[in-house]
Each structure stands twice: as C-alpha cells, then as structure tokens.
Amino acid sequence: MANHLDLEEQEQLEEIKHFWSKYGNFISAVLVAVVLSVAAWNGYHYWQRSQAAQAAAMFDEMTRSVASGALDKTERTFNDMKERYPRASYTHQAGLALAKMASDAGQAEVAKAALQWVTDKASDDGYVAIAQLRLANIYMDAKQYPEALKVLDAVKSEAFGSLVSDRKGDVLFLQGQRDLAKAAYLAAYKSFDERSEYRRLVRVKLNALGLEPEPAKVLAQSAADGER
Numbered sequence: 001m002a003n004h005l006d007l008e009e010q011e012q013l014e015e016i017k018h019f020w021s022k023y024g025n026f027i028s029a030v031l032v033a034v035v036l037s038v039a040a041w042n043g044y045h046y047w048q049r050s051q052a053a054q055a056a057a058m059f060d061e062m063t064r065s066v067a068s069g070a071l072d073k074t075e076r077t078f079n080d081m082k083e084r085y086p087r088a089s090y091t092h093q094a095g096l097a098l099a100k101m102a103s104d105a106g107q108a109e110v111a112k113a114a115l116q117w118v119t120d121k122a123s124d125d126g127y128v129a130i131a132q133l134r135l136a137n138i139y140m141d142a143k144q145y146p147e148a149l150k151v152l153d154a155v156k157s158e159a160f161g162s163l164v165s166d167r168k169g170d171v172l173f174l175q176g177q178r179d180l181a182k183a184a185y186l187a188a189y190k191s192f193d194e195r196s197e198y199r200r201l202v203r204v205k206l207n208a209l210g211l212e213p214e215p216a217k218v219l220a221q222s223a224a225d226g227e228r
Contacts, residue, residue, distance in 0.1 A: 055081060055088035062094050066101050074098055075110060082117065092122040099134060108138055129157040129164075136167055145175050162191040166202055173209075182209050189213045 058081050065074040078098045081091040095118040102110035115138070118131035132155050139148035148171045155164045169184035185206050190213075192199035206213050 055085040055090040058085070059090040059094055062097065066097055071101060071105055071107065071110075074101055078114065086121055087123070089122075089124060089127070092118050092124065092127045095122075096127065096130060096134070099131070103134070103138065108142065112138055125157040126159070129155050129160040133160065133163060133167060136171070140167075140171055140174065143174075145171050162188050162198070165191065166198070166205075169202075169205065173205075178209060182206065182211050185209070186211070186213060 058077060062074055062077040062081070065077060075098060078091075078094045081088070081094050085091050095114045099111040099114040099118075102108075102114065112135060115131045115135040119128055119135065122128045122131065132151050136148040136151045139145070139151065149168065152164050152168050152171070155161075165184050165188035169181045169188060172178075172184055173181035185202055189199060189202045189206060192202065203213060
C-alpha cells in the first residue's frame with residue numbers, strides 16, 4: 001500500500017515538474033508583471049500626491065504675492081509652477097489668479113498668456129471654461145470681437161452654457177448685430193435658473209433691445225396684481 005502511494009506521489013510530482021517545465025517561465029513572467037504593475041500604480045499615486053503637495057506650497061507662496069500686489073513675483077512663481085507641476089490643479093488655479101491680477105493692473109498680454117495656458121493645459125473643464133470666458137472678456141475689451149467669439153465657441157462645458165450665451169450676446173451687440181444679440185441673450189435667459197440674479201440682468205439687456213422674454217407671464221402677473 002505504501003509503495004502504491006509512493007508511486008502515485010512520484011507520478012504527481014513528475015506531472016507537476018512537467019507542468020512547470022512547460023509553463024513555469026510564463027507564469028513567473030505574469031506574476032512579475034503583476035507585481036511591477038502594482039508597484040508602478042502605487043508609485044504613480046505617491047508621485048501625484050507628492051507633486052500636489054509641492055504645488056500647493058508654491059500656490060500658497062503665490063497667494064501671498066497676490067495679496068501684496070507683487071505682480072512680477074506672482075508671475076515668476078506661476079512660471080516656476082508651470083515648469084515643475086504643469087498637471088497640478090493648483091497650477092491651473094494659479095494661472096487664473098495671475099490673469100485676474102494682471103488684468104486688474106492693465107497688463108492684458110500677461111493675463112492673456114496665463115489664460116491661454118490654462119485653456120491649453122488644464123484637465124478640468126471648469127477651469128478651462130473660466131479661462132475661456134475671461135479670455136473672451138479681454139478680447140472684447142480690446143474690441144477684438146471675432147477672437148472673442150472664437151474663444152466662446154470653443155467652450156465645451158455645458159455647465160457654463162448660460163454664461164457663454166450671455167457673453168456672446170454682449171459681443172454681438174457691440175458689433176451692432178442686434179438680432180443675433182437678442183437670440184443669444186434669449187438663450188441665456190431661458191437656460192438660467194428662474195431664481196438667478198444673473199437672469200434678471202439678462203432680462204434687463206433684452207428689455208434694452210426692445211424684447212420682453214415672457215410677455216404673457218408679465219401680463220398675467222400684472223392683471224393678478226391689479227385684482228388684489
């Protein structure tokens with residue numbers, strides 16, 4: 001009986017040896033690949049966290065520069081952040097902050113460069129849309145209306161659709177295209193929440209162009225007020 005068991009064990013061992021001689025290298029390679037993939041994944045996330053922490057520290061430094069009104073230092077810090085941490089969200093926020101500061105200081109070219117960089121590099125659609133809206137403002141102030149409309153047409157984030165339509169209305173109105181401006185304002189008015197203060201502003205613009213967006217509703221409300 002013992003000899004029989006020994007023979008079975010030997011056969012099983014031989015089968016295992018045969019199996020490993022045939023597939024052992026492949027299995028080992030797969031295991032190594034899995035281990036390396038896990039290590040790379042963990043390493044990548046560690047690197048991301050490290051990058052974010054360092055970018056946050058530089059963003060704090062830049063915030064202090066903005067508060068002190070030091071535009072040159074703010075621009076230098078942003079340039080360093082672009083060089084070291086171009087993918088960090090803090091760097092994209094820094095670009096928006098620099099652009100506002102530069103625009104307020106009358107440095108339109110500095111503001112445009114920062115906003116264009118955020119537009120090209122930011123992965124967050126919200127940051128991109130904000131940069132594009134502000135860039136359109138700069139072009140509009142410079143009376144570069146075709147450029148402003150081109151930037152607005154490129155906004156992809158649906159969350160900013162109302163603001164984009166309103167801004168298009170402004171640009172079209174300044175170009176003297178009143179009918180197109182009305183259409184843009186009306187699209188903005190309809191897409192804004194009824195409780196939005198911005199919606200009331202758009203309504204004022206429509207009224208200035210001789211258009212009441214909800215005449216039936218207004219008349220009904222007026223009649224109701226007169227009956228009270």
